[in-house]
Amino acid sequence: MTRLYQAEQQTLTLGFVPLLDAAPLIVAKELGLFAAQGLNVTLQREASWASIRDKVAFGVLDGAQVIAPLPLASSLGLGAAAVPMTTALVLSSGGNAITLSTPLLQQLDLDPALLPCPLASGKALQQYLQQVPQRQQPLRLATVSPYSCHHYQLHYWLSTAGISPRQVEVIGVAPAAMTAQLASDAIDGFCVGEPWSSLAQLSGHGSIVTSCDQLWHNWQEKVFAVSQQFADNQPQCYQALLTALLHACHWLQDVQSNSDKTTQLWHWLVQPQYLALADSGLTSSRLFNPVIPQAFFGAALNMPWRSQGAFMLQQMRNLQQWQGPLNHPLLQQVYRPDLYRQVAANLGFSTPATDSRLEGDGGLNGDGSRFSDGLLFGFNNS
Structure with missing residues (x-):
């Protein structure tokens, strides 16, 4: 993979929680995709999402695999002091x-x-x-x-x-x-x-x-997030990280149907510094549960949809965690589809043309979202 950016910082520490959808970070590390972008990355295992949030906020971690609503919640100051965060890449769907x-x-x-x-x-x-x-x-x-x-x-x-x-x-x-x-x-x-x-x-x-x-x-589950300060101060480094991670997601595209890739991924995940599965009773053949869909790559999947961000805001309102407009200006700060398109284009991957979509209709190619009760959620904050 060609080195595309001149990172302002070469040595970084990224956080993850031991879950199967930490795979893009682990693959990017083990396949040398970070190194190909001139980055010396250490992956740091954390026990909880609160720990991930706080360490990204205070700069102990330069970035992390995080639950999808976390950058929005952190920017709004929900559960902790407000620290603006941003994401330009969805790492996984389902799981x-x-x-x-x-x-x-x-x-x-x-x-x-x-x-x-x-x-x-x-x-x-x-x-x-x-x-x-x-x-x-x-x-x-x-x-x-x-x-x-x-x-x-x-x-x-x-x-x-x-x-x-x-x-x-x-x-x-x-x-x-x-x-x-x-x-x-x-x-x-x-x-x-x-x-x-x-x-x-x-x-x-x-x-x-x-x-x-x-x-x-077809809903975003984990995203890669950094603080807004990191994104502003080290834009080349941020895009180098995004490049390596999107490449890793692409490698994972067929992992469930490719036995060689499944075996390779299992070999990495089982290690104690990652998911530590050696004594779990799980095996490589059971790594992916067929009743729990898990996906890592796709033009629409990796897209940080602002419409999905607005739907998250609605869930926060429904549970009385937060009150405010769904077209909150923070959506444009937190979700950066423009950066996603730039990184994807450099790798030769296609991307959606819009920043929001009608959530719930399934999409023309079946790559849109659907809700079990038939809900349709329309939003445009482009």
Whole structure:
């Protein structure tokens, strides 16, 4: 790969949380794609998204794989002091799932053959909660952060099923701790990224009741984010990082159908400094769960859609985390499709012509988003 930029800073530290969709950073490191752009990158494993947020904000990390709503939440000052962040690249789509504990599932009137299914599982849970309204404790479900797609997808599933927020308690748990919390009966279910749902199912402690791709199809999940200060002060370095990462996403395009690539990726992910899967019980053949779609590359997939950012703002409003207009000017600061187009063009990849789209209609080529309840969300902040 040709070196395209003269980075102002060559030595960098990037953060990630041990999840399957950290793969673009790991591939860019292990394949030498960062090095090809003149960058000496250290990848630093973090336990939680709060840690990632704070370390990017204070410059301890130069950038990171982050949950998609985090740059917007950080710029708005939600959950911590406001620190402007920006993203020009979506790293992955899908990969999340809602898993319920085995003891809870045994109490639901739900045919396992129907799973995974958002409608069937939601209806069964709603009927169960109606029948046992006097539980000593509310149903306890976990997500990785209150400002995550996991959190919004879980609430979307509950709302679509007619389950009131008062009937459940939603708490925060770090991704790697989810399975242990489920096994100890500390929680009744969770929404998390892979491989933790697969590991819970493999261990017998829970079962996947819906993939979040069934709820929000073709939706951004992880993005690469930096502080606005970093983007402003080191534009060449930022674009060099984006170039290496987009190239890594392209390498991952066919990883699920290419056994050689799957084996190679497994060899990297299993290492202790990355996902540390050697003693997990997972194998390379089970790395990708067929019921939990996961994707890394596509002209529309890697696009930081401002319409999806506006939809995130709506979810924040729905849960009373924030009040304000959906056409907030921060959308143009946080989401940089112009930089994405520039980097993609240099690599010979096509990109969408618009910064926003109608969310929910599926798109002309099937690469648009869809919602399980048929919602259409129109927005234009170009």
